[in-house]
Amino acid sequence: MNEFDLIDKYFTRPPEKALLGVGDDCALLESNKGMHQCITSDMLVEGRHFLSTVDPYRLGVKSLAVNLSDLAACGATPSAFTLSLSLPQVDPHWLELFSSGIWDTALLFGMDLVGGDTTRGPLCISITAIGEVPPGDVLLRSGALEGDDIYISGTLGDAALALAVFRGFVSVDAQSFERIRTRLEQPTPRVGLGVALRGVANACIDISDGLIGDLNHILERSGVGATLGTEWINNSEAISIDMQQQSFNKRLDYVLSGGDDYELLFTASRDAREEVRFASEQSRTPVTLIGQITREKGLKVFDLRRELMQRRFTSFDHFQTHSTYD
């Protein structure tokens, strides 16, 4: 199978929204009048972002989901994406499953695959996703204001716990493992919530590298500080699952600084609590109030007794850590 056959067989379908999809030198998108385009890219490298044993279908889902999560963080409606794929060999079984994961996710979120590239090389998936947002409604990291409430969607830490199980650091029962590995391998991008938060949230980011690290991005960009409580952490499987040989502190690390959750972290005025509740209902996405934005810079985390925690939390950094998926 040559490159063009491969693209034809696995990665070409007539576009739903794009004027021109795969097959020419460029794709053609029609932009809705007056809308702003949001563009984001994410690259997934074997051993760095995923385990070599991962199910190819799930890998297809995740590759697109992590990009959708970035669009969600900006409040954008997804429209199209390009896919660049480096493959060690042409394996029809793998390609069938991987492309199904891509197509199913694209269909679910109304996206056209409009271009990309394929080459032989180490397994690497690079996607650029495009979405639209009305001018003035884009959610950014820089909008947090003193006194804002801080919220997260869903629960945190489950993906990091699943990775720890895969790596043999900890074991959990089979049923729990199925649930948490799905969080790791097929994250749910919060696109509906992002759209519902237009005009409601003041700042937003998706949590890919851990709550503390990603919250710090909001704080830095917005020039503010924050206080976080921890009474909400019991929602997470990472805290509630029965696990042997895991200290509470280690569990807390999964929740506060574990990566790969792809939940939204956002701030909104105290006066907007009703609107936040409505956005959550409308998008059928649970959200939890976890803290407040403060004028004073820095991040303070309080434990269950409302005492200031003194420990340092890390966040995932691709250039400062060894591969997490080895």
Ligand SMILES: [Mg+2]
């Ligand atoms: Mg992001």
